[in-house]
Amino acid sequence: MSAISVHNVSKSYGEILALNNLSFSIEDGELFGLIGPDGAGKSTLFRILTTLLIADKGEAYVAGHHVVDDYKSIRQKVGYMPGRFSLYQDLSVEENLSFFATIFRTTIEENYHLVKDIYVQLEPFKTRPAGKLSGGMKQKLALCCALIHKPEVLFLDEPTTGVDAVSRVEFWDMLKSLKEKGIAILVSTPYMDEASLCDRIALIQDGNILKIDKPQHMIRDFDKPLFAVTTSETYKVLKFLRNAQFTASALPFGSSIHLTTSFPVKPSEIKHYVERTGIPVDDVSPVEATIEDVFLELSNKKTI
Amino acid sequence: MKILGFIIQKEFIQIIRNRALLPMMTLLPIIQLIILSNAASNEVKNVNLVIVEKDYSESSRLLIRKINANDRISIVKTTFNSKDAFDHLQANKADIVLEIPSDFEKDYRRGEQPKLQMLVNAINGQQSTVGSGYLKNIISSFNLELIEEVAPLTSGSQLTISSRNWYNPEINYPHFMAPGILAELTALLTIVLSAMNVVREREIGTIEQINVTPIKKWQFIVGKLVPFLCIGMVLLTVGLIASKLIFDIPIRGNIGLIFFYAIFNLIAVLGLGLLISNFADTQQQAIFVAFFFVIIFVLMCGLFTPIDSMPKWAQKLTIPNPLAHFISVSRKVLMKGSGFWDIRWEFIYTIILAVVFNTLAIWSYRKRI
Numbered sequence: 001m002s003a004i005s006v007h008n009v010s011k012s013y014g015e016i017l018a019l020n021n022l023s024f025s026i027e028d029g030e031l032f033g034l035i036g037p038d039g040a041g042k043s044t045l046f047r048i049l050t051t052l053l054i055a056d057k058g059e060a061y062v063a064g065h066h067v068v069d070d071y072k073s074i075r076q077k078v079g080y081m082p083g084r085f086s087l088y089q090d091l092s093v094e095e096n097l098s099f100f101a102t103i104f105r106t107t108i109e110e111n112y113h114l115v116k117d118i119y120v121q122l123e124p125f126k127t128r129p130a131g132k133l134s135g136g137m138k139q140k141l142a143l144c145c146a147l148i149h150k151p152e153v154l155f156l157d158e159p160t161t162g163v164d165a166v167s168r169v170e171f172w173d174m175l176k177s178l179k180e181k182g183i184a185i186l187v188s189t190p191y192m193d194e195a196s197l198c199d200r201i202a203l204i205q206d207g208n209i210l211k212i213d214k215p216q217h218m219i220r221d222f223d224k225p226l227f228a229v230t231t232s233e234t235y236k237v238l239k240f241l242r243n244a245q246f247t248a249s250a251l252p253f254g255s256s257i258h259l260t261t262s263f264p265v266k267p268s269e270i271k272h273y274v275e276r277t278g279i280p281v282d283d284v285s286p287v288e289a290t291i292e293d294v295f296l297e298l299s300n301k302k303t304i
Numbered sequence: 305m306k307i308l309g310f311i312i313q314k315e316f317i318q319i320i321r322n323r324a325l326l327p328m329m330t331l332l333p334i335i336q337l338i339i340l341s342n343a344a345s346n347e348v349k350n351v352n353l354v355i356v357e358k359d360y361s362e363s364s365r366l367l368i369r370k371i372n373a374n375d376r377i378s379i380v381k382t383t384f385n386s387k388d389a390f391d392h393l394q395a396n397k398a399d400i401v402l403e404i405p406s407d408f409e410k411d412y413r414r415g416e417q418p419k420l421q422m423l424v425n426a427i428n429g430q431q432s433t434v435g436s437g438y439l440k441n442i443i444s445s446f447n448l449e450l451i452e453e454v455a456p457l458t459s460g461s462q463l464t465i466s467s468r469n470w471y472n473p474e475i476n477y478p479h480f481m482a483p484g485i486l487a488e489l490t491a492l493l494t495i496v497l498s499a500m501n502v503v504r505e506r507e508i509g510t511i512e513q514i515n516v517t518p519i520k521k522w523q524f525i526v527g528k529l530v531p532f533l534c535i536g537m538v539l540l541t542v543g544l545i546a547s548k549l550i551f552d553i554p555i556r557g558n559i560g561l562i563f564f565y566a567i568f569n570l571i572a573v574l575g576l577g578l579l580i581s582n583f584a585d586t587q588q589q590a591i592f593v594a595f596f597f598v599i600i601f602v603l604m605c606g607l608f609t610p611i612d613s614m615p616k617w618a619q620k621l622t623i624p625n626p627l628a629h630f631i632s633v634s635r636k637v638l639m640k641g642s643g644f645w646d647i648r649w650e651f652i653y654t655i656i657l658a659v660v661f662n663t664l665a666i667w668s669y670r671k672r673i
Contacts, residue, residue: 050516052671075518086513090321091314102310103517129321145513 001064003028003153003184004049009058011044018044020207021058026186026200028152031179033198033215034188035291041207042188043083046157049186050080063152076104079146083157083188085138087145089131093122096130097144104149114181115144118174136167143174154178156187160194172197192292203295210298215291222289222297224248224260227267229274230282231257237279244273251296258293259284307519311527319531329497333489333539334546341482341551348376351435354389354398355382361409367446371402376438390423399425399435412450471639478551483638484607486543487630490566491573492598494536498577499594501528502669503584515671525666529574536570537563556641565633565647568654572626575661582668601627629654 005025011018018041026032034042047053049062051071059066065073087096097119101108112119118140125133130141139159146154156175160168172194175185179199187198195201196215203210203218211218229250231237238257241250248260259270267284274281319325353371357364371377380398383389392398401423411418422439424432505511514524540563547553577594584590603609604618605627611619622628629650636642644651 052512052515072518075516078516080513080516082509082512084509084512086509086511088314088318088510089508090318095314095317099310099314100513100517103307103514103519105307105518 001028002026002061003030004032004060004062004186006045006049006060007058009045009048009055009060011041011048011053011055011057018207019048019055022207022209023058024202024209024212026184028184029179029182031175031185031187031197031199033195033201034186034204035190035192035195035201035295036188036204037190039206040204042204043157044207045204046080046082046155046186046188050078050155051075076149077152078155079149079151079153080155081139081142081146081157081159083161085142087130087138087142090129092127092129093133093141094126096141097148100145101148106149108148111148111150114147114150114178117177118144118147136163136171139163139167139171140174143171147178151183154183154185156185158188158190160189160191168194192290192295195291201291203291203298205295205299210295218291218294219289222294224262224297225264226287226289226293227259227261227270227284228253228287229257229259229270229284230255231274231280232282233279237274237281240274240277240279246270249297249300251300253292253296258287258296260293260297308523308527311519311523312530315527315531319535329493329535329539330542333493333543336489337482337485337543337546338550340485341478341547348431348434348438351377351431351438352380352397352399353377353435353439354380354392354401356384356386356389356401356403357382358384358406359404359408363409363412363450364404367404367443370446371439371442374438374442377435377442393423393425396425396427399428399431400439402439479553479639480635481607482547482551482553483634484605484631486540486547487569487634488602488605488607488627489543490536490540491569491627491630492602493539494532494570495573495577495598496591496594497535498528498532498574499580499584499590500587501532502578502581503587503590507586521666521669521671525578525662525669528578529571529662532574532577533567533570536574537566540566553638555638557637557643559637561644561647562634562637565637565651565654566630568651568658569626569630569633572654572658572661575658575665576626578665579661579668582665582670601625604628605631607631623653624657626654626657 002025007023009019009022022045034045036042044053048055049060049067051062051067051074054068061067062074063077065071065077067074088099091099097115098108101111108115122137122141122144125137130138133141143156143159146156160171163171168191175187176197179185189195196219198215200213201215201218202212213221229237229241234252234255234257238250238252241247241257241259246261246263246265248262250257250259252258267286271281271284355368355371357368368379368382372379381389381392386403389398389401389403393401401421403421403423405418405421408418408420420443422436424436426432502511505514544555544559544562548555576597580593580597581590584593604611604614604622605625606622607627611622611628614622633647633650636647640646
């Protein structure tokens, strides 16, 4: 039985199509990532699956229960961490945790083993109001509160947005150890670099799923030659490369340009080719594809 | 039950942690109670009078002396020029102009009926009605004395009316106002606090987390209601003590009856507040809608305008106004010493309102977005 299964789900807000005919499923104990930019429809999907929102079309099941007909059972069995910090800021760390434990008819002691690894980090601040915690600590507390009733499925909506790099790494380590305890986790993130930490990912844009696969497979299947071009004149080079005959795509990527070619070309040839026009190029070197390249490639294909 | 207990406990912790809220809930209402009970009075203490004296006779002087003796009327000016007097009226310096015509005494002695003219500045309705009432009283008693003097034989068969004010013999306004204002403040504070509450959870986002839990709708609403009910009762207690100490208001009836009634009334008011809160997206919206009701409730609760003098349709409108019932009960019990049977209708209406508002509040609270 799948932890989550979604069949042809669509949802519109007035004219705007937020989700367009989505289908996928997540197995028990799987860490599944929903990767996409802001406004892709990630939060809408979370709200449908956590029974807060009703889809216009399609069916969805969470932990074996229908999200509309049997929403009460789902609320007993899932943990949800909304994209926005949603704990009581004026209650202390400990009070928040015991409040959420109680409303699920359990106690902190009963499920302490689940949250222990995370809670030990929070313990020194347990009398501090939740609103006065740092961003990373807030997210850890929110995760504890979502876990304290031993959910079968965990929904984490952008848990690492606005969290520092060190805390992000720690957070993903925690998710891995939770996964090993058999909890299915659906996590969304706008950060492409976090995608490789998931078992499987779905790339989502404008309410459409572009691709679902293991992140390693996605990278492996990226078969075009890829180069990183660094230059001080990014915009000019980008414009020039887009018109070059060997170019498949040229997209800005951080401070450099990622260039894919439709046939094998030597990096020195590319450098030479650009420099002939008088625009300086610092370096051209072949690089390993990342999920971001895959995403840009797919979304580019779609817009063309 | 245990879940409900925890929700209530959580609300209490949040209220106590909110440092600004506690003094606001206790101190401000008492200040309002003191100020409003003293200031919001219908009593007319000073009427400014201008007299146009055209007679200059002994009788007219006697009348003026009598008027002057009344400490609620102050004679701003005595003139013989009508226009001058009218200017005073125009400039709002006089409330009433009394004109004593020439030949006032002569006509009177002759047995004709001389006419005194009274021009009343009716911009301030209260001031003018009450003021002219004072003046008419003085003039008619002056008239009696004059009749006795002129025709002593006919005075034997005069009809006299003596009246006495029951329940508040000295027409002490704070006695009359304080119980009403107390009821008003208790109800208003709770309606505003409750209207702000659910919407605050929506604004902060905590409601999204709560909605994905097995908390039942009624548990959530009752959990919100109980702490505010307690606050309302504390406020009522503090207010009653303050009114007793400061204004020495009479407590003729059973004070327990007021508290018992207040429970139902507060539940009704809180239900309305939570209902407002369910429909508002922001605290700003909630406060505006709450004010809409608050103003109607206050102006139509019988505190400032007697319900009996409202048009029929408006009188009907006071039935769904919980404040009107609360004020009626607190006045009846405190000042008249009424028992349960005398306020049964207030009880019945309030319980109906409580059931209706709270059912709607639970029904309209949606755990979906």
